[in-house]
Amino acid sequence: MNEKTVDRKEISTIPILDGTKYGHWxxxxxxxxxxxxxxDVCNRPCPSDTSTGAANKWTKARFEAINLxxxxxxxxxxREVINSKNIENSHLLWSKISExxxxxxxxxxxxxxxxxxxxxxxxxxxNYIDHCRKLMM
Numbered sequence: 001m002n003e004k005t006v007d008r009k010e011i012s013t014i015p016i017l018d019g020t021k022y023g024h025w026x027x028x029x030x031x032x033x034x035x036x037x038x039x040d041v042c043n044r045p046c047p048s049d050t051s052t053g054a055a056n057k058w059t060k061a062r063f064e065a066i067n068l069x070x071x072x073x074x075x076x077x078x079r080e081v082i083n084s085k086n087i088e089n090s091h092l093l094w095s096k097i098s099e100x101x102x103x104x105x106x107x108x109x110x111x112x113x114x115x116x117x118x119x120x121x122x123x124x125x126x127n128y129i130d131h132c133r134k135l136m137m
Contacts (some may be wrong), residue, residue: 090130
């Protein structure tokens with residue numbers, strides 16, 4: 001099996017963010033970004049005191065992270081989060097996705113409240129706990 005086939009198979013295990021289950025998506029994609037040494041370029045901006053070689057390496061990693069993230073989001077999510085500032089900046093893109101889906105904005109609180117309304121106890125404690133955990137992710 002060549003490297004590209006393995007990459008596609010690994011990437012296909014990351015769920016596609018469709019606006020729901022952001023917590024689960026974030027954990028899965030963070031694991032993959034960390035595995036590929038790309039999480040750093042998402043969590044912080046490019047250091048200003050880097051050499052040309054280090055800056056080039058950072059730029060390559062940044063674009064690789066953007067590519068990975070954008071392949072694991074739906075078209076609707078893409079339109080909601082991508083703009084002219086973050087299309088080339090993985091840190092800004094990561095921040096925008098987090099702001100869109102994990103902030104305390106009214107729409108996000110409403111989504112959590114509506115999901116919570118669907119969680120009910122049917123007599124099976126383990127099912128109830130599993131369902132509540134899914135809502136938190």
